[in-house]
Amino acid sequence: MNILSKGNRTMMDAEKRNANKPMKIKLTAGDIVFNILNYAFFTLFTLLCFFPFYYIFINTISSNDLVRRGLITFWPQQLTISNYVAMSDVNDLWGSLAITILRTIIGTALMVFGSALAGYLMTKQEMWHRKLWYRMLVITMYFNAGLIPTYLNLNMLGLTNTFLVYIIPAIVSPYNIILVKTYIESIPGEIEESAFIDGAGYWTIFYKIIWPLSKPILATIAIFGAVGHWNSFQDSLIYNANAPELYTLQHRLYVYLNSSSNLGAIMSSSTGGEIGSLAESLNTKVLQYTISMVTIIPIMLVYPFMQRYFESGIMLGAVKG
Amino acid sequence: MAIFANPSSKNSPVNFGNNKVVTETPKTMGEKISDIVFWFLRGLTVINVIMLFFPTFNPAKICEEISRNLSLFTCGVSYDSVTTNVGRALTRGWLPEEAFKLLSLSSIIIILACVVLAVGGCMSLGNVKLKKIGVIVSACGGIIEISGLFGLNNAKTLLENAEKPEKAGEIFLPDMFYAYLVIAIFVILLSVAIFFMLPKLTKVMKCEMEGKYKLFLMMLPFVALTFVFSYLPLYGWRYAFFDYKSGETLTMDKFVGFKWFTQLFQNAATKKDVLRVIKNTLAMSALGIGTSWLPMVFAIFLAEIKNTAFRRIVQTFTTIPNFISWVLVYAIALAIFSTDGFVNTFLTNNLGIPTDTNYLLSSDHMWIKMLAWGTWKGLGWSAIVYIASITGIDQQLYEAATVDGAGRFHKMWYITIPELIPTYMVLLLMSVANILSNGMDQYLVFSNAVNKNSIEVLDLYVYNLGIGNGLIPMSTVIGMVKSVISVILLFSANGISKLVRGQSIV
Structure with missing residues (x-):
């Protein structure tokens, strides 16, 4: 927490203080x-x-x-708005949109639940060999086997060219687990204690006490996790290269941007007969622009909500246990 | 309740669970021995579960035409992958489809048996009653596993009696079949032995488990996932020592030792490539580190703006680029700088200077351009941590300085910057530790045939080499060297941090 030790007071406080200050003389x-x-x-x-x-x-x-x-x-x-209407004819796009929405929802939900549970468990000193598991988790933040071994591993497990490759490896996120752990440690222990004395088990304490109390941090990791899932492109590119039906929206956009000359062909193949009219109304440039907008708009929609979480969000990059 | 003696201790808000041991009867001799035997049983269980996922340990490879790259798990989950090589033989009826279906089904049964074994292993962490039930479950797992193996044997017989068995290649029972059989038999024997070692159950006894094991079992899925997705890939490092091409199978006769490592330094073409890539990597990282003070300055000058509404707007809009992907950044680059992008149309139509330069198709100043895009995307966001720090600085310091006659820049230099330096140092050390990892998204989306030589960084090179060209061993070698150097750098940076600031960054 060394970075933010001075930044705990919010912007609002500072503004109030500035307002109270006497005006500059000249x-x-x-x-x-x-x-x-x-x-x-x-x-x-x-x-x-x-x-x-x-x-x-x-x-x-x-x-x-x-x-x-x-x-x-x-x-x-x-x-x-004809460009946006014409988007409905680009079949690949809707598949990718569906895949991306699905992975964003499922992936984020599992990641948040996993981080919450693992973060809670990691605060439990009495766990069998807790330190070992904790270190095992933390090391992965700084060390990885590399791109190719990771790819070969997923291939060996049969996860390449499946939807699951977007979800399962992302469930355990050491950063988020540490973030939740740090947050839970700041919750007064007495609450948990009293629940324990009343006979609550670990599960009950987790979802009756820890889960509701750590909602602020869970919201933060959820929103950043969701943006991460929405923007992810590398996993689709590397692991699902041979499964075009599983391309994420970003990957689809990348394909469109790179094959701008073939865009006409893409349009005509997906629309069958009416090649002429569409090629007329939609030139490649506009198609690229419109797909870009479709990709950006969701981010812009959640952006105002995200701003609330910026202060805690910067901890994502700064907190180390 | 001595455990609650120090509830305010920050790291252990609550420390209960150890007191949940209900019966403290002394252990019998048999129980003590069974504790040791249990470790063998659990060990066998873990080994058995791990073996499921490795192609090397596949008992279902009963003929040559089943790929060597399939693990038992894949055989069970995906029937298609089992029959990829014999598709034609199946449709012609040369080989019986039932044989492969039976094989797949048997694989599923063995997977199921491993699940049952795992459940039994988990239960063995509980009290005597749970342990007793656990060994019964384990024994059942062993029996299910044997029945699965029996199914595999039947599949083999079916294949042998096929119309044209030679279409399946050599038909045999692999060594691993016997290995599984031995494990299953051992599991059953150990379970039965433990069952009789454990003391008799009393009627009042309930299923219970100590808190520490309960917590461990709750954590187990996460430990397993971490192991599978972060540690298991290390097994892939073996490819660095083989002459392996994508899609082939790995056999010992392809072992080449350190050939790829030496080639990295001896082969002139490779050496030239690697040197060029390292030059790019280091140059771009160095530029990034050289400009890492920009967010701090951005924050300091933004703090000088007293108009809150304006400051809000600036912060809102400068942060947006951080939340879009690099692909979208590239889409924006295309919209602005391509032949019919904003810059060209603006110059042509509005200023009357006809141009149609594609700024993205040039290799000039690539490092600077990449730095500019990185700054465009990240500056506003990186500044937030400093903005937060500045709001936390004690205003009295500034007031005192004003009284002493300090000007605006004096205050920045003598108050704000010293307050921000610790944060800056941590981020700087982190970026030094990450000097070899600039990521690949940015460089991948911006790379094309023209600028490839000056944009290719290490991560992108590994991708192009391994995924693009299929040179798996070489790219693995480079990845290995990179990983090791990165860790060394990180620990050096951490050591420096400890030495200078007395705080670690890791």
């Missing part, structure tokens, strides 16, 4: 120049981060003809 010329430059820099960087998303978005909702001629630069023109 701004010097230097202050004004500094402020202008400072605001200018941050405005610029914010625009840099925001504009690409905006640019892609306005291109997907503008008339395809204008997009093709490169006339949509700063604002949308001749609004249309």
Whole structure:
């Protein structure tokens, strides 16, 4: 916890403190120049981060003809949602979307449950050889056998080219387990004690006391885990290369981006007869943009909820037991 | 209740369970001996369960045409993989389908037997009553296993009586068949022996287990998963010592010792490749480390902005890129920098400078470009940890400094930065330890035929070599060397941290 020792107070506190502070007496010329430059820099960087998303978005909702001629630069023109409607004809996309949603839900649920239970168990000093299991878990954060042995291992277990490869290896997540463990250790032990004296077993204590009390941290790992699952692309690329029906959305997008010349073919093969009209209405660029938007939108939707968890989320990268 | 003497101890909020031993009757002689014999029984159980997953220990490989790469588990779970090589012979009726179905079914029975054995092994951690039930369960497991093996034997007989048995290649009972048989028989014998060693049950006795074992059994699934997915891959390191091509089977005559290791340093072409890749890796890591102070500066200057709403907006929008995947970053790069992307259309249509450069199809300044994308994606997010730290700094320090006549930059330099340096040092040491692992997503999505030479980092190289070109031994060797060096680096960084700050980072 060494990193955050000073950061426990929230932004809100700091803002209140700033508000109570007496106003600066006078701004010097230097202050004004500094402020202008400072605001200018941050405005610029914010625009840099925001504009690409905006640019892609306005291109997907503008008339395809204008997009093709490169006339949509700063604002949308001749609004249309035909691109999003046309997406329903790209069969592969919906399969990938379903796979990604499924893995996000199932994978996150199992990961959160696993982290909660394992985190709780790891606080139990009396467990048989607890230290050994704990070390076994922690070492895996810093050491792995490498990409190829991992692939061969999953292959040997028969997990390659299956949906399960997205779920099972991700259930045990040492980082999250340590995070939950640290959190549970901060819950007053007396609560657990009294439940134990009342005759509750480990399971009862776990889901009647520990689970509800550690909801804040579980929400954090859930939301970051879900984003991780949604964004994951490597496992699909490496382990499920020969099972296109199991490609995740990101992998599908990657395939589309790389085979932009073949996109017309993809469209026509998935739509059968009406090649002409679709190829007309959807050029490759717009198709890429639209699929990108479909991939980004869910992230944008959960983003406002995620912001609440940023403060605890940075611990994901910082806490070491 | 002496166990509760120190409830405030941070690491052990509650320490109960040891007091859950109900009957403290002294152990009989037989019980003491059975405790030792139990370890053999549990050992056999664990070995048996592990053997399920290794192709080397497959008792179901009863003919040549069943792939060597199948484990017993795969044979049971996937009927298709058993019959891949004999599909034609089956459809023509040369080989009886029943034989393979029976084989698959027998495999499932043996898997089931192993599950039963595992349950029995778990029960053996309880009290005398649980132990007694446990050995009965184990014995049953042994019997089920033998029946499964009997099924395998029948499958073999069916194959031998086939119309054209030669289509299945040589038909035999593998050594592992007998190994399983021996294990099953031993399990039954040990179980029976223990059953009679254990004292007689009294009527009042209940099934109970000590807390420490209960907790262990709850933890067991996680330990097993960790073992299977994080430690078992180490078994794959053996490929580094063989002349192995993807899809082949591994046999001892392909053993080549340290050939691949020496080739790494002696073969001119490989050496050149590896040196180039290492150069890229180190250069990009070094650039990353060289700019690792940027988030700190970002946070410090953001804190100078007093307008809360503006600061919120900046933070919101600069953090978004961290939550999109590298594939999407690449999609954005395409939208902005490709031939018909934003930059080109803007220059052509709005400024009247006709261009159609594809900025992504060039190998110039690749390291800097990758750094720029990394910064674009990560700067806002990395700054959050520093922003949190800055809000925690005591405001009185600043007030005192103001009274003493310190200007804005003085305060930054003498108050804010010293307060943030410990955090920075930890992150810096971590990134030094990760110098060889820059990940592969970013470089994979941005790589193409033109820029391949200057973008390929170690992780991507291993991927291209192993998955792309199927050079499994060589890529395993590189991965091994990388893993070992990374661990050494991590421990060095940790040692430095302990020495300098008195705190470990691991």
